[in-house]
Amino acid sequence: xxxxxxxxxxxxxxxxxxxxxxxAGPGPHLAGDAQDTLDLRLTEDLVALFGEDExxxxxxxxxxxxxxxALLDFPGKWGAAGTxxxxxxxxxxxxxxxxxxxxxxxxxxxxAAFWELAGPEAVTADHLRTQLRGDGRSVPCLGVLDGVxxxxxxxxxxxxxxxxxxxxxxxxxxxxxxxxxGVSNRGRGVGTTLLRAVSDLVLDHRRHCGRVIAEPDMRNTxxxxxxxxxxxxxxxxxxxxxxxxxxxxxxxALRDLL
Numbered sequence: 610x611x612x613x614x615x616x617x618x619x620x621x622x623x624x625x626x627x628x629x630x631x632x633a634g635p636g637p638h639l640a641g642d643a644q645d646t647l648d649l650r651l652t653e654d655l656v657a658l659f660g661e662d663e664x665x666x667x668x669x670x671x672x673x674x675x676x677x678x679a680l681l682d683f684p685g686k687w688g689a690a691g692t693x694x695x696x697x698x699x700x701x702x703x704x705x706x707x708x709x710x711x712x713x714x715x716x717x718x719x720x721a722a723f724w725e726l727a728g729p730e731a732v733t734a735d736h737l738r739t740q741l742r743g744d745g746r747s748v749p750c751l752g753v754l755d756g757v758x759x760x761x762x763x764x765x766x767x768x769x770x771x772x773x774x775x776x777x778x779x780x781x782x783x784x785x786x787x788x789x790x791g792v793s794n795r796g797r798g799v800g801t802t803l804l805r806a807v808s809d810l811v812l813d814h815r816r817h818c819g820r821v822i823a824e825p826d827m828r829n830t831x832x833x834x835x836x837x838x839x840x841x842x843x844x845x846x847x848x849x850x851x852x853x854x855x856x857x858x859x860x861x862a863l864r865d866l867l
C-alpha cells in the first residue's frame with residue numbers, strides 16, 4: 610500500500626500518500642515488502658532532468674519501463690484527458706529525468722508527514738526504483754497539467770498487493786496514490802478534479818477493472834473529502850501496518866451516479 614496522498618483539493622493539508630495528495634507513507638506493496646514483488650529489472654531511458662516549470666511536450670512518448678506494464682494495461686499509452694482544470698496526462702516516471710522534482714515534493718513538510726520520503730534524493734530514488742524494477746504491478750507516474758508536471762501518482766494492482774490482505778479484494782482492483790506537488794494547486798479542488806479524471810482513465814482503459822481503490826490516512830480529512838467529492842465512497846476503516854486508513858472505493862457501476 611503506497612502513501613496516503615498529499616493534499617488533493619479541499620483543505621490546506623497537502624499530504625496523502627495513499628490516494629490523493631501529499632500523503633501518508635508508503636504502504637505494504639513498497640519498500641519493506643519488496644519480497645512480495647518479483648525482481649524483474651526494467652530498462653530506464655537516459656534523459657535530461659527538467660525543472661518544475663518546464664513543459665512536457667505533448668508528443669513525449671511513454672517510457673519503456675513502468676508505463677509498459679501489462680498488469681496495469683499500459684498506463685503510459687492512455688493519452689490525455691480534458692478536465693475543468695486543464696488537459697491532464699499521466700507520464701510514466703523516468704528516474705534520471707524526474708528524480709529532482711519528485712524529491713523536492715517529498716521534502717515539502719506537508720507531503721513528508723504522510724509519505725515519509727523526505728531526505729536526500731537517494732531516498733526517493735530507492736522508492737521509485739523499487740517499483741520500476743518490479744514486475745509491473747505498481748507504476749509511478751508524473752501528473753502533467755497543461756504541459757506542466759504538478760503531481761505524482763502511483764497506480765497499482767490492489768488485488769496483487771499486500772493491501773489485499775486487509776480488505777475483500779476483487780480481481781483487477783486498481784489502487785491509486787497521489788500527491789499534489791505545487792502549493793498553488795492545493796486547496797482549490799484540483800485534486801478532486803484529477804482524482805475523478807484518473808479513476809475515469811483507469812476504468813476506461815482497464816476493462817476488467819470494476820473498482821478503483823484508495824486508502825488515505827484517516828487523519829488526512831482533506832484527502833478523504835476529496836475522494837468523496839470525486840465519486841468514491843467510504844467503505845471501511847483499515848488497520849494497516851503504517852496507518853489507520855479509510856478504504857475508498859469508486860465502482861464502475863456507479864461512476865455516472867456519484
